[in-house]
Amino acid sequence: MGQTTRWFSLGRVFTCLLPLALWLGHARAQQLLTVAAFPAVDEIVRGAIPRWNRLHPNVGIKVVSRQFSDHHTAMTTALSTSFYLPDVMALEVGYVGRFAQGGGLEDLSRPPYDIRKFEARYVPYALQQATSRKGAVVAAPADIGPGTLLYRADVLARAGVSEAELIESWDSYVASGAKIKAATGAYLMAHARDMKDIVIRTGVQPGEGLYFDSRSNVLVTTPRFVRAFELARRVRQHKLDARVGAWSNEWSEGFKRGTIATQMSGAWLAGHLNNWLAPNTKGQWRAAQLPDGAFAAYGGTFFAIARGVPAANKPLAWEFIQMMTLDREVQLGAFKLQDAFPALLETYDDPFFELPIEFLGGQKARITWRTAASRIAAVAVHKQDAFADEVINTELDKVLERGKDITLALADAQRLLQQRAHR
Amino acid sequence: MKLPPVLRLSPEWAPYVLLSPFLILFLVFGVFPLAFSLFLAFQAWEPTSGLGAMEYVGLNNYAFALRDEWFWKSLKNTAWLAVASGVPQHLVAIPLAVFIHTSFKKLRNGVVGAYFMPYITSTVAIAILFSSLFSTDYGLINVFLQALAQVPGLGWFLPANPVDWLNDPDNIKPAISMIVFWRYVGFNVVLYLAALQTIPGDIYEAATMDGAGRLQQFFHITLPGLKPMIFFGVTLSVIGGLQLFEEPFILTGGRGGTDQSGMTTAIYLYRMAFDFNDFGAASAMSWLLFILVAALTWVTHMAFRPRGASA
Numbered sequence: 127m128g129q130t131t132r133w134f135s136l137g138r139v140f141t142c143l144l145p146l147a148l149w150l151g152h153a154r155a156q157q158l159l160t161v162a163a164f165p166a167v168d169e170i171v172r173g174a175i176p177r178w179n180r181l182h183p184n185v186g187i188k189v190v191s192r193q194f195s196d197h198h199t200a201m202t203t204a205l206s207t208s209f210y211l212p213d214v215m216a217l218e219v220g221y222v223g224r225f226a227q228g229g230g231l232e233d234l235s236r237p238p239y240d241i242r243k244f245e246a247r248y249v250p251y252a253l254q255q256a257t258s259r260k261g262a263v264v265a266a267p268a269d270i271g272p273g274t275l276l277y278r279a280d281v282l283a284r285a286g287v288s289e290a291e292l293i294e295s296w297d298s299y300v301a302s303g304a305k306i307k308a309a310t311g312a313y314l315m316a317h318a319r320d321m322k323d324i325v326i327r328t329g330v331q332p333g334e335g336l337y338f339d340s341r342s343n344v345l346v347t348t349p350r351f352v353r354a355f356e357l358a359r360r361v362r363q364h365k366l367d368a369r370v371g372a373w374s375n376e377w378s379e380g381f382k383r384g385t386i387a388t389q390m391s392g393a394w395l396a397g398h399l400n401n402w403l404a405p406n407t408k409g410q411w412r413a414a415q416l417p418d419g420a421f422a423a424y425g426g427t428f429f430a431i432a433r434g435v436p437a438a439n440k441p442l443a444w445e446f447i448q449m450m451t452l453d454r455e456v457q458l459g460a461f462k463l464q465d466a467f468p469a470l471l472e473t474y475d476d477p478f479f480e481l482p483i484e485f486l487g488g489q490k491a492r493i494t495w496r497t498a499a500s501r502i503a504a505v506a507v508h509k510q511d512a513f514a515d516e517v518i519n520t521e522l523d524k525v526l527e528r529g530k531d532i533t534l535a536l537a538d539a540q541r542l543l544q545q546r547a548h549r
Numbered sequence: 550m551k552l553p554p555v556l557r558l559s560p561e562w563a564p565y566v567l568l569s570p571f572l573i574l575f576l577v578f579g580v581f582p583l584a585f586s587l588f589l590a591f592q593a594w595e596p597t598s599g600l601g602a603m604e605y606v607g608l609n610n611y612a613f614a615l616r617d618e619w620f621w622k623s624l625k626n627t628a629w630l631a632v633a634s635g636v637p638q639h640l641v642a643i644p645l646a647v648f649i650h651t652s653f654k655k656l657r658n659g660v661v662g663a664y665f666m667p668y669i670t671s672t673v674a675i676a677i678l679f680s681s682l683f684s685t686d687y688g689l690i691n692v693f694l695q696a697l698a699q700v701p702g703l704g705w706f707l708p709a710n711p712v713d714w715l716n717d718p719d720n721i722k723p724a725i726s727m728i729v730f731w732r733y734v735g736f737n738v739v740l741y742l743a744a745l746q747t748i749p750g751d752i753y754e755a756a757t758m759d760g761a762g763r764l765q766q767f768f769h770i771t772l773p774g775l776k777p778m779i780f781f782g783v784t785l786s787v788i789g790g791l792q793l794f795e796e797p798f799i800l801t802g803g804r805g806g807t808d809q810s811g812m813t814t815a816i817y818l819y820r821m822a823f824d825f826n827d828f829g830a831a832s833a834m835s836w837l838l839f840i841l842v843a844a845l846t847w848v849t850h851m852a853f854r855p856r857g858a859s860a
Binding site: 224373433524 | 593594595596597598599600602613616617618619680681684685686687713716717718802803804807808809820823824825826827828830
């Protein structure tokens with residue numbers, strides 16, 4: 127009886143341990159690389175998995191997908207606690223600047239990564255966007271957002287405004303807006319803030335950031351801010367903006383109904399308009415360079431490796447990032463399927479750039495955007511950029527809504543930012 | 550079947566073992582975050598650098614918070630919203646509860662359920678719904694106001710153009726207050742209905758025989774009888790009002806609205822931590838807010854204590 131019981135118990139232990147042993151064996155054969163991403167980027171990563179599997183048949187890819195802001199909050203938490211860190215994390219450019227100032231991401235400019243040796247292969251300004259003040263490159267650029275002016279050709283035609291007239295200068299842009307409003311009732315832009323957003327990005331001196339210089343001195347009382355505020359105020363005074371924020375219901379309705387005639391944004395917005403914002407307006411939109419010869423970046427995606435990632439996974443994580451950012455086929459695939467404008471220069475000779483875009487009335491707009499991508503200048507990032515953005519938007523609100531004097535508004539912004547600059 | 554001795558619980562350990570699931574959860578999700586937040590309030594920390602990057606800065610974060618204009622601005626917004634949404638809740642809920650208590654018999658539960666419904670509905674769903682209702686050009690509220698303006702005599706009182714509820718800094722606070730009021734008035738009605746049932750009916754009978762009218766009965770019997778529940782309800786409104794977050798956060802797209810006129814202190818704390826990466830200052834501000842909530846709760850307690858009783 128005792129002997130039987132012992133064998134019975136051993137059998138049970140074996141039965142319990144067998145699946146564990148099999149699972150461990152499988153885990154050893156199938157190493158897993160975790161990639162955390164947000165919508166659209168997650169699809170791009172999934173689309174690249176077959177290519178990765180051909181290169182690394184024993185290494186699987188697990189995509190952890192969250193909504194945009196949830197993803198970045200989760201990455202902040204993961205970096206702060208070093209728990210649940212993905213091997214590779216996708217980051218939007220605004221967060222790259224913020225994360226670059228901390229020490230939580232691998233410096234890709236150092237061995238074994240040496241991303242600088244690939245610098246000439248990326249769009250010139252892209253790598254600079256991921257470079258901290260100490261010179262560390264914390265992420266590799268996957269896609270960029272060359273700034274463009276999307277406009278409703280049918281609305282402009284009814285108002286008798288040409289593209290050349292629209293983009294000649296900021297003054298002609300506002301004057302065109304007045305003509306459009308008078309002739310069609312459509313607003314020139316969604317919000318006067320859009321005007322400020324682009325004008326403060328023009329004329330940034332080399333080495334300067336948007337709001338702070340290299341010594342954290344605040345720059346918000348400089349002429350580019352004064353000019354930006356004056357233009358935004360003029361737009362509001364002439365009632366040329368619909369007073370709606372981006373991504374709101376009114377914003378998308380404005381596009382659908384043709385009550386917003388132009389929108390300055392990244393080239394990717396054309397894809398959003400086509401896919402879900404205003405597909406009914408197909409053929410009525412066109413793309414042009416930004417007014418007054420301005421070039422600016424709107425968004426962009428990067429891939430980074432956290433320092434807390436196990437050392438054994440880092441080489442594979444870096445190989446994955448190289449595939450996503452330096453592989454011509456992957457970059458072009460993302461461009462064709464998700465409108466992710468490539469950061470890799472060697473894709474720029476692909477015939478896809480020359481193809482007409484149906485949504486833009488057959489215009490070969492990718493050529494316009496390619497030109498813009500090569501002309502955008504790098505802007506240094508500062509850890510208080512997000513706060514500065516908020517302060518400037520608030521002071522602009524006061525100018526537009528309460529009639530606050532521009533000099534006073536910018537002086538108040540300067541004072542608030544000086545309190546924070548060195549925190 | 551008898552359990553083997555190793556699995557048996559001795560009577561002296563049994564209470565601790567049975568309590569342990571709650572205690573463990575409370576320690577992990579209740580005590581630890583509080584203690585960690587208190588610890589963070591004395592640290593400078595760039596969160597993306599990891600836990601090792603903390604640096605003790607003493608009271609620096611508190612000093613910064615008290616000098617921060619936006620912290621004071623958020624407190625003013627919070628106080629405005631708490632008063633504008635909180636006071637009407639009780640001013641409406643008390644007479645409404647009395648009306649339901651005296652006028653509805655069979656339909657009572659249905660009526661109470663209808664008023665209570667907003668309280669149990671998801672805040673996110675409510676905020677998204679009201680975002681559409683408050684839409685300037687396409688919202689039903691403006692459509693209704695415009696239709697009402699066509700009624701002869703009413704046009705003079707109503708706005709000629711569609712009201713920009715969510716983008717005009719002067720309109721954001723009233724819009725948020727309306728939603729909060731609508732959401733919590735039913736909850737207060739239920740509280741007061743429960744309290745009304747504790748007031749003996751013979752007091753009202755005696756008052757009626759003495760010739761007291763309904764208004765006199767309301768002021769001299771009902772209101773004094775509701776006083777303990779008013780204290781409870783007002784305390785909940787004070788605490789809830791000062792911690793207001795979801796409704797304004799969703800309605801203003803997480804920014805606090807134009808000129809930040811819908812930015813409550815809770816939103817500002819969240820943004821300080823997760824948008825501006827300043828967990829130290831955010832923690833210090835949260836403790837300052839806690840002190841304010843505690844102080845106002847004490848003031849409420851003093852205002853509603855029975856006459857002659859000591860604090």
